[in-house]
Amino acid sequence: MNDERLSQLIDSWRDDDLSEEQADELNQILRESEEARRKFSAESRFHGLLHCAAAEDAVQRVSELSAATLQTGSRTSRATSWPAWRMMLSAIAAGLFVAIGFQWWHWSSESGSVATLTSSENAAWESELPTTPGSELTPGVLSLRTGVATVRFHSGAEVIVEAPAQLQLISSMRGKLLSGAAVIDVPDSAIGFVIETPDGYAVDYGTRFAVRVDQQEQQSNFEILEGEIVVHHPSNGEELRLTGQGKAARVSAESVIAIDLQQQDDSPEPDLNVVRIDTQGRSSSAVRNNKRRKYIHPDFLSVKNTEGGKWDHRSYFDFDLSTVDLNQAGSARLRLNLVPSHLGFATRLPRINRFGIYGLTNPVKSNWSMTSLWEESPGPEDGVLLGTFEVPRSQQQGSFGIRNDELLDFLKQHQVDGSVTLILVRETTQIEGNVPGLTHMFASDSHPEYVGPMLEFVMTR
Structure with a gap:
């Protein structure tokens, strides 16, 4: 799958400028690639391009159209008010939307617990939440004094925290790294997981990335290990999309800027211990x-x-x-x-x-x-x-x-x-x-x- 080509097709779909040939191409990609379906799902969800009523109507129209097509063996022309390719895409997206909606309903119906502490390696805690591996965790703050700990949110997102650090659990789909460093691994089930910092936040599109909060410099660094995230500045509305290993961004009080890690100064920093x-x-x-x-x-x-x-x-x-x-x-x-x-x-x-x-x-x-x-x-x-x-x-x-x-x-x-x-x-x-x-x-x-x-x-x- 060509990622650049997929992005072009999704952009055209979002802008209502997709030809029949492009629609067939996008349909083919979505049928063959789970990763493409994931990306299409994320785009439709975060840009508000699907509405339940329209999706249901689209599904019904696709059913009627399919029956008519089987009977006549003909192809519906692009001149119809709801072209076949658009109804087909809407039906696919509707299914994804319903699946995501079910997950959100399931997560929001949880009674208290939003995550599980799955492991604790040589850890010492200063925490208001339980610190025994296997403990269910309600919203609150985990303060890790020493060691490494892994928290798995009920959405499937996994956050590995490195001491000293503070992680605030907000919901199954949202956490906030108040200080320290963490690596976040987000499977397809948790696409859209949000990790906040005191300076900004990142929305995940199914990926692995690292976050470090520098309290002294009052800035946060986000680095892609694989996949894609969008880094947001909460005050001025700036956002930056990062795709591919090694891409990084820094969020400060003023702005969000991209960082080229390969061009960073390799001179040693002061030896702090x-x-x-x-x-x-x-x-x-x-x-x-x-x-x-x-x-x-x-x-x-x-x-x-x-x-x-x-x-x-x-x-x-x-x-x-x-x-x-x-x-x-x-x-x-x-x-x-x-x-x-x-x-x-x-x-x-x-x-x-x-x-x-x-x-x-x-x-x-x-x-x-x-x-x-x-x-x-x-x-x-x-x-x-x-x-x-x-x-x-x-x-x-x-x-x-x-x-x-x-x-x-x-x-x-x-x-x-x-x-x-x-x-x-x-x-x-x-x-x-x-x-x-x-x-x-x-x-x-x-x-x-x-x-x-x-x-x-x-x-x-």
Whole structure:
């Protein structure tokens, strides 16, 4: 099949400028090629060229015409109001349209689940959705911390995500790569699958392509591995069709542009390497006026601030930096995973809750233990404020933390025997009332589903 010739015939059909000879040629191609039928189906679907009533009428006319032709053995002339070739194409397209419509009805009738997590390779998660292979996934966000994971949408589209990345599941035919990289494989059953990014989106015509979201540069790159996609700019309406292996496009705030990968500068980029370290179990919490540590669970780091201070919670964690050359670190980030809490009521909190990260400077408190009581544990008065972050009271899951020069400078200057302690507190308190406000919970290293506190360094050399 000649792809260029097929495109010309479909364009003529769409513009109502198809001769009888061209119609016969297109009919022949559609009968012989599944790929051609797929492309014709996609064109008719996305340009709105079929209407159910017209299609049904066309099918009926084709039936009547076929019967008449069999009886008379004659060929209907092009002068009829509905030429035979057009009715034949409409009948073919109607069948494709009905099949697609049935699939859409099936997908839209699903009760919740839109995809399945089919595999997870050396993965660590920060996700609000289930992370066990085989789990059914409802709309939401998958946050892959390390490793590789495969998500198969119920339409048949398969998305292989490479960490660190965030993938938002919207429907069986739509996903959004919020960050990171992914390879998308779309079979015929999922033609029209849409993958969004913060910068644009691509509509798939049955293909394999790669997507990478560059948050720092605020742009997204799309590259064809095989097949065809159309890349769209959501703001200005620009679109770019990519066909064939190696074709690529970049979407930014301004435009969609084609990229010639063969003419890209082959000079090496700066050698960037991300180093991540966890607390290796060195994390704990303390509760004021609770000598028995009744409300402390090893899987959680609890944080609370009350008006009178009687039931305050705070958490602290230690990182061993002896394996990191901080002189080669260009930036540092602390990541924490908020997890659902079972203590108190979110309605007793302000709409926005502010949390503070402090670096321990008081040597007296540097010898804290996992079972330290409130008086023995490090608090904000024992250190310096390194940064804050905010959490809405309606949110009990997600990744939070700080990334700034103050954090990196503190880590470089305040190591004790190669380690450093950070302190987590909630700085806002609950609103008036005797009903207890929510105790926020963050994952520790022992949490069964979420990653505990983690420091990330971008190393340059």
